Amino acid sequence: MLSAQKAGILKRGLARRLQNGRRLLLRGGENMDGQWTNQDVKRANRSRVFRYFCEAGTSSLPEAARALGMSLPTVTQNVKALTESGLLQAGGSLDSTGGRRAKAFCLCARAHLSVGLSVTAGHLGGVLLDLQGQVLHTKRERLPFAPGEAYARAAAAFLDAFLEEAGAAGAPYGLGIALPGILDRTRGLLTRSHALGLRDVPLSALTAPFAQPCLLLNDANAGAFAEASGGGLPARFFYLSLSATVGGALVENGTLVEGTSFRCGEIGHMTIYPDGKPCYCGKAGCLDAYCAAKALSKKRPLAEFFAALQKGGAPEKKKWRSYVEALSIGVHNLQMLLDCPVVFGGEVGAYLPPFLPEIRAQVAARDPFADPAPLLNCRYTKEAAALGAALAERARFLSEV
DSSP, X not given: OOOHHHHHHHHHHHHHHHHHTHHHHHHTTOOTTSOOOHHHHHHHHHHHHHHHHHHHSEEEHHHHHHHHTXXXXXXXXXXXXXXXXTSEEEEEEOOOSSSSOOEEEEEOTTSSEEEEEEEOXXXXXXXXXXXXXXXXXXXXXXXXXXXXXXXXXXXXXXXXXXXXXXXXXXXXEEEEEEESSEEETTTTEEEEETTTTEEEEEHHHHXXXXXXXXXXXXXXXXXXXXXXXXXXXXXXXXXXXXXXXXXXXEEETXXXXXXXXXXXXXXXXXXXXXXXXXXXXXXXXXXXXXXXXXXXXXXXXXXXXHHHHHXXXXXXXXXXXXXXXXXXXXXXXXXXXXXXXXXXXXXXXXTOGGGHHHHHHHHHHHOTTSOOOOEEEOSOOSSHHHHHHHHHHHHHHHHHO
């Protein structure tokens, strides 16, 4: 049951977001010649109504019409169509504001589920979302990657068990997959993945184990998408993923910037020490060689390394000093180029909050302008790539309703 006060707050908030985005939504329905047909307008209106209920959960028809700036007959017609398709349902009534209680409609949050899988060299992780973006289930399992039928069967079995555990077996769902590598969508190839030992693999081969179409994302892009979807961040930021490898993604107004060759954000191969340590890419002195997780801990969990560091362990302090020096060079270069906040993510990023003042100080010491852009920590410290893949798949579904 939605109170009148809560409904009013919701109405004002949604009205601002939906009206601000109205032009962009409408532009997406234009034909090649820039002209609109009645069908284009109907489709855009239906999408707007559905997105409203995805955020509101429950609302009355008059409330939705006011929030969306649409006529009551238009909203009524679209709610009827969405109800008939099983995406909305009648949901009781709202609190009275003095007159007759308004009939409410609510989102059928499980009418479509979104699964995100994160593929790494050693594990497979999963996140399940409903239509409101609520996390229903997570899972992570050791599964070393190896091209071939055996891995494909194991991945498919993981997905089946994952859905079964979530009580979602047989439910309609879409699938997003995040993996470490460069995805060339123009040629339909994963052009390179050092972590998985792959080069020039057709994207269709990566999705073959699964029965339905899949949305593929680079893992750093997926993590950045998750951060951007959570709200509260500036419109423009760089997501720096510090995991088994170092990667990143640039977000502009909620959109991932992929670059001409889909390599935007590959900061791991920025040279920070000419003729420095060898990198797996074949160069020397790359940021990845100094700031990947293995630079801190090769044989034990990162949690143990950071616990020892906080206790003042001498070997850990020595490694940490080298790590922060290299990281500060890379971040400073990023800020000089992009002049935007940097969000630390990935496996190492999950442990950085207590150390952010130290990192900020070292980055600031390199800044000739004495006012570096903010350094922030990620909000999603576990299965961020899988979450981003699920959110991206959910966004795809919402755009097609």
